[in-house]
Amino acid sequence: MSVPSLNLDITPTFKVDVKTTENRGFTPEEVAERCADKVISISDTANPIIRDQARAFKTHLIKVLSFYMKEAIKSDRTTVYNALSNAGHKDLAELIRRM
Amino acid sequence: MAFNGNFMCTTFKKELMFGVHDFANGADTFKIALYTSSATLNASTTAYTTSNQVANGNGYSTGGESLTNVSPTVSGTTALTDFADETWGSSSITARGALIYNSTPNTTSISVTNPSVIVLDFGADKTSTTGDFTVVFPTADASNAIIRIA
Numbered sequence: 255m256s257v258p259s260l261n262l263d264i265t266p267t268f269k270v271d272v273k274t275t276e277n278r279g280f281t282p283e284e285v286a287e288r289c290a291d292k293v294i295s296i297s298d299t300a301n302p303i304i305r306d307q308a309r310a311f312k313t314h315l316i317k318v319l320s321f322y323m324k325e326a327i328k329s330d331r332t333t334v335y336n337a338l339s340n341a342g343h344k345d346l347a348e349l350i351r352r353m
Numbered sequence: 354m355a356f357n358g359n360f361m362c363t364t365f366k367k368e369l370m371f372g373v374h375d376f377a378n379g380a381d382t383f384k385i386a387l388y389t390s391s392a393t394l395n396a397s398t399t400a401y402t403t404s405n406q407v408a409n410g411n412g413y414s415t416g417g418e419s420l421t422n423v424s425p426t427v428s429g430t431t432a433l434t435d436f437a438d439e440t441w442g443s444s445s446i447t448a449r450g451a452l453i454y455n456s457t458p459n460t461t462s463i464s465v466t467n468p469s470v471i472v473l474d475f476g477a478d479k480t481s482t483t484g485d486f487t488v489v490f491p492t493a494d495a496s497n498a499i500i501r502i503a
Contacts, residue, residue, distance in 0.1 A: 262369075268499075
């Protein structure tokens with residue numbers, strides 16, 4: 255009788271990704287792409303019809319996520335603008351508003 | 354070059370049998386520390402070490418950052434767990450790899466401090482310059498999740 259065993263090792267193909275920036279943060283598009291990668295994983299060997307549909311959906315998802323991330327950034331800047339303005343830092347608040 | 358691949362630490366496998374690690378969201382605190390290419394980390398690594406860790410400052414704090422656990426789940430016959438991506442913002446960091454370790458293990462059956470979980474090899478030095486340094490974990494599914502029991 256064979257005894258089932260648990261496999262807990264990292265596969266040789268496992269790869270952790272590192273993304274970095276220079277003198278800036280990530281753009282909404284870059285973050286949206288990371289987010290879409292978490293939501294949708296498409297195998298290269300999947301049925302071509304399903305694979306193409308999934309890729310098209312992923313492209314659309316990235317655009318939608320990017321748009322709403324930009325909306326969130328704008329809204330957060332409004333909050334920061336008001337916080338700075340109310341604290342008497344009008345010049346700094348104006349700088350944030352113009353970003 | 355001391356990093357030579359990704360490893361599930363051997364002592365981690367044993368510690369699972371002792372119930373040392375609880376990956377439920379809000380349970381144990383798992384941290385990720387960054388290391389330079391001089392670090393020697395592999396399957397034999399048993400615990401967190403400060404040796405050859407990225408220097409404190411410039412957006413990095415010694416000991417690394419706490420990860421956000423995604424509670425374990427199952428996909429088919431595979432159990433898996435995941436962490437949220439970790440970003441060191443406004444940082445200037447050069448790192449070749451990382452160590453994930455448990456800073457709040459259950460020591461009921463075994464005496465361990467900051468036991469190691471996984472060694473990550475970035476494949477090459479990765480550098481952020483007054484920018485963001487992000488470790489992106491793979492998709493949390495039965496084929497790709499960072500910790501899977503099949």
